[in-house]
Amino acid sequence: MSVNPWAGEVAVVIDGQPQRARLTLGALAELEAAMQAGSLIELVERFEAGRFSARDVLAVLLAGLRGGGWPGSAADLAQAEVAGGPVGAARVAAQLLARAFALPGEGACGASTGPG
Numbered sequence: 001m002s003v004n005p006w007a008g009e010v011a012v013v014i015d016g017q018p019q020r021a022r023l024t025l026g027a028l029a030e031l032e033a034a035m036q037a038g039s040l041i042e043l044v045e046r047f048e049a050g051r052f053s054a055r056d057v058l059a060v061l062l063a064g065l066r067g068g069g070w071p072g073s074a075a076d077l078a079q080a081e082v083a084g085g086p087v088g089a090a091r092v093a094a095q096l097l098a099r100a101f102a103l104p105g106e107g108a109c110g111a112s113t114g115p116g
Contacts (some may be wrong), residue, residue, distance in 0.1 A: 008099040010064065012092045013083035020068040021092065023060075023100035027067030034059050044101060047094050054086070060093035 001018040003009035008022040023031070032040055035056065043060070046052045062077050072080070082089040 005099055008096070009068065010092055010095045010099060012061070012065070012088075014065070014070070014072075014077070014080050016081070019065055019070050021061070021064030021070070021096055022067045023064050023096050024067035027063040028100065030066065031059055031063035034063070044097050047097055052090070052093070057086070057090050057093045060096055061089055064092070064096040 001011055001020065003011045003020055008024075010021045012019050012021050028040060031043075035043055043052075043056060046056060058074070058077060061082070062074055065072065065077065082092070084091065
């Protein structure tokens with residue numbers, strides 16, 4: 001599956017199925033409501049500093065998947081197999097944040113913004 005980094009898209013494989021994820025404005029609003037940080041910038045800073053939790057990763061990943069059209073729930077994602085395991089999920093979450101707040105190639109959140 002091809003993704004468009006200029007549109008903030010990141011590829012992720014959930015239960016063996018390729019999915020497109022991106023943090024739309026609606027997904028960001030959902031993420032802000034669900035997270036334990038005071039702001040989205042605080043969440044980005046946690047990722048940049050490597051101080052994110054599994055809950056942070058799941059929240060970002062779920063918001064991104066919903067922004068990409070995935071119909072699953074938080075419970076579905078919690079039970080799903082994410083390609084690359086916890087490290088792969090954290091990498092996708094960091095890429096989602098980077099692509100939501102920076103142009104491809106700018107490298108926010110310490111994440112690679114190459115094809116992904």
